[in-house]
Amino acid sequence: MSTDWHRLSARMLAVHPVQEVVRLLPVLIGVLFVGRGGQGQIWSLVGLCLAVGTGLLRWFTTTYQITPEHVRVRRGLFSRKELSVPRDRIRTVDLTSRPLQRVLGLSRVVIGTGHGGHSGRGGHGGGTVTLDALATVDAARLREELLHKRAAHPAEAGALVDVLAELRPPWVRFAPFTLSGIAAIGVVVGSLVNLFNEIAVDRTDFGAVQSWIGQIASAPVWVLVTGLAVLTVVLVSVLSIVAYVLAFWNFRLARGEGTLRVTRGLLTTRQTTIELRRLRGTEISEPLLLRAAGGARCSAITTGLHGEHSSSVLLPPAPRVVADRVAGDVLADPVAASAELIGHGSRAHLRRHTRAALVAAAVTGLFVLLWWLADWPAWTWQVALALFPAGALLAEDRYRNLGHTLIGGKLVVRQGSLVRRRQVLSTEGVIGWVFHRSFFQRRAGLLSLTATTAAGRQHYTGIDIPAAEAVALADAAEPGLLEPFLVRERSVAEAVQDLRG
Numbered sequence: 015m016s017t018d019w020h021r022l023s024a025r026m027l028a029v030h031p032v033q034e035v036v037r038l039l040p041v042l043i044g045v046l047f048v049g050r051g052g053q054g055q056i057w058s059l060v061g062l063c064l065a066v067g068t069g070l071l072r073w074f075t076t077t078y079q080i081t082p083e084h085v086r087v088r089r090g091l092f093s094r095k096e097l098s099v100p101r102d103r104i105r106t107v108d109l110t111s112r113p114l115q116r117v118l119g120l121s122r123v124v125i126g127t128g129h130g131g132h133s134g135r136g137g138h139g140g141g142t143v144t145l146d147a148l149a150t151v152d153a154a155r156l157r158e159e160l161l162h163k164r165a166a167h168p169a170e171a172g173a174l175v176d177v178l179a180e181l182r183p184p185w186v187r188f189a190p191f192t193l194s195g196i197a198a199i200g201v202v203v204g205s206l207v208n209l210f211n212e213i214a215v216d217r218t219d220f221g222a223v224q225s226w227i228g229q230i231a232s233a234p235v236w237v238l239v240t241g242l243a244v245l246t247v248v249l250v251s252v253l254s255i256v257a258y259v260l261a262f263w264n265f266r267l268a269r270g271e272g273t274l275r276v277t278r279g280l281l282t283t284r285q286t287t288i289e290l291r292r293l294r295g296t297e298i299s300e301p302l303l304l305r306a307a308g309g310a311r312c313s314a315i316t317t318g319l320h321g322e323h324s325s326s327v328l329l330p331p332a333p334r335v336v337a338d339r340v341a342g343d344v345l346a347d348p349v350a351a352s353a354e355l356i357g358h359g360s361r362a363h364l365r366r367h368t369r370a371a372l373v374a375a376a377v378t379g380l381f382v383l384l385w386w387l388a389d390w391p392a393w394t395w396q397v398a399l400a401l402f403p404a405g406a407l408l409a410e411d412r413y414r415n416l417g418h419t420l421i422g423g424k425l426v427v428r429q430g431s432l433v434r435r436r437q438v439l440s441t442e443g444v445i446g447w448v449f450h451r452s453f454f455q456r457r458a459g460l461l462s463l464t465a466t467t468a469a470g471r472q473h474y475t476g477i478d479i480p481a482a483e484a485v486a487l488a489d490a491a492e493p494g495l496l497e498p499f500l501v502r503e504r505s506v507a508e509a510v511q512d513l514r515g
Contacts, residue, residue: 019077019088023149025118027073032114078145080156085125087143099143103127105292105317107157109285111150116283121153122146125160161273161287178343179329179336181265181278188309188331189258190251192301262330267340274314274344276327288326292317294443294469295424296328296341296351300434310337314344315439315470326470341438350424350438355417361458362478366413370405377401418463418476418487425465425491427476437474441491443467449484463488 071091079086085104087097106126115121123145148156233241263280274288295315304310312329329340342348381395412431419426425444428436448464455461455478463484464475476484489496 019079021077022073022145023120023147023152024073025120025149026147027070028118029114029120029147080159085143085160087145097143099125099127101160104160105289107160107287109150109153109157109283111279111283113281115147119150120147121150123148123153123156157285157287161289175271176269177266178269178274179265179267179332179340181262181330182332185330185332186255186258188304188307189254191303191307191309192254192258192331193250193303258330265330267328269344274328278327278330286327288314288316292469293344294467295437295439296344297438297470298334298337298341298436300334302432302434304331305334305434308334310334312337312340312344315437315443315467315474317469345424345438345440347422347424347438350422350426353419353421353426355419355426355428356483358413358416358418358460358478359480361460361480362416363413365454365458365460365478366409367406370409371402374398374401374405416477418479420487420491425474425487427465427474429475429477439465439467439474443469444492447488447492447496448473449488451481465491 075089075091077088081101083101085099085101089095089097104125104127106124108124108126110122110124111120112122125143125145127142145153145156147153260280260282262278264283265278266276268275268277269290272290274290274293276284276286276288278284293314293316297313297315298310299313300310309331310333311327311331313326314328316326328344329337338352339348342351345351378395378398378401381390381398384390385392385395408431412429415428415430415434417426417428420441423441425439425441426436427439428434444465444467446466448466449461450464451461458478459481460478461481461484462475462477463479464473465488466473476487479487485496
């Protein structure tokens with residue numbers, strides 16, 4: 015293995031200057047239009063030269079080294095900085111290729127250790143080290159070298175042996191139910207507003223547009239509301255479909271020798287590798303609209319992906335039966351992935367409905383006081399009365415979604431309504447238990463049981479479990495762990511004998 019210092023691919027000289035220009039494009043346009051007497055053009059040209067120079071400088075000042083023990087990256091011209099990551103702490107190596115990088119045969123390599131920060135010079139901390147960019151062939155070779163360094167046959171270590179899931183065109187129908195188009199609308203509208211403000215657009219120059227807006231404003235209110243609602247639904251649906259296709263086109267989940275590999279993306283491709291030995295479980299999430307359409311997402315609960323939640327995706331929005339199957343295949347335990355759960359009983363049911371009724375009563379009561387004391391319109395508290403049936407429906411759904419079980423060394427918990435989540439967590443990955451009881455939970459004989467782990471969100475909670483069942487569940491999941499804290503039932507004779515002694 016060569017321990018020389020290497021430079022990034024020289025082809026990045028055609029990419030980084032373009033990226034810097036695109037990043038500064040709004041500022042450059044603003045300077046161009048706002049400047050007077052030709053100064054705007056001059057300063058825009060200066061900014062353009064600085065952006066290009068910054069992109070070129072990055073290649074000349076960045077080198078990296080791969081040793082048997084470390085991955086090191088040096089950056090900077092006036093302030094030299096070296097990042098060092100121990101190879102035994104590397105958890106993920108992701109490859110990303112944006113459109114221009116794909117044309118030039120380049121890939122961006124992100125080496126993650128699952129920790130929050132970067133290490134300093136010669137340090138042994140860990141965070142994320144980025145090499146932007148390497149030739150695609152070199153990037154793939156580096157990924158195999160870093161992730162499969164212990165394999166007996168490195169050339170075969172990453173060979174794909176089983177395809178678990180591939181994107182099916184009918185799955186695109188779930189895109190509108192993810193509401194990702196709303197975020198896209200916000201980004202587009204915000205960008206247009208900022209652009210118009212930067213170039214100081216005079217609204218009087220668009221008389222036809224103003225006339226068109228005036229005609230729309232003169233229409234009846236119900237027509238405006240209906241038209242706006244229809245337009246919003248159409249835009250959100252179209253943009254959600256576009257975002258889905260861009261993010262998950264050519265999606266493929268495959269299992270290799272000790273790894274899971276996810277490939278996805280249309281314009282920007284991304285390849286993520288997850289080591290099976292770091293996998294601790296799976297999570298199936300069902301937002302309310304997606305659940306109503308019969309869809310679900312599946313993601314991995316694994317160590318080494320803190321702050322990189324998008325890397326844990328195992329399946330895009332897809333039919334729920336497919337999500338269950340993928341979760342079972344990934345865990346090699348289809349029974350645990352789809353097992354029937356134990357309900358949390360009548361007291362948890364009453365608690366859900368009581369909380370919903372109290373919230374509805376508090377809101378309605380507030381509007382009644384405002385109507386009585388501050389002359390607010392009566393329709394405010396009358397509309398608030400709808401919170402009682404709506405809250406009851408939500409409470410019933412929240413209760414029905416509560417559940418837990420322990421099967422085959424897997425802890426399974428489910429909760430949520432607006433976003434229902436089902437987590438399957440290997441008990442081998444549990445490092446501790448947290449029992450939480452509020453005043454009202456104590457009165458009801460319930461508690462919330464949290465399994466702590468180094469993977470995923472690091473804590474997974476079963477809500478409002480009967481106290482005896484929660485203790486028994488934790489004790490069965492990790493036999494002996496709670497032994498010093500458990501109080502076993504004893505007969506009266508044993509208790510009397512202890513007192514006499």
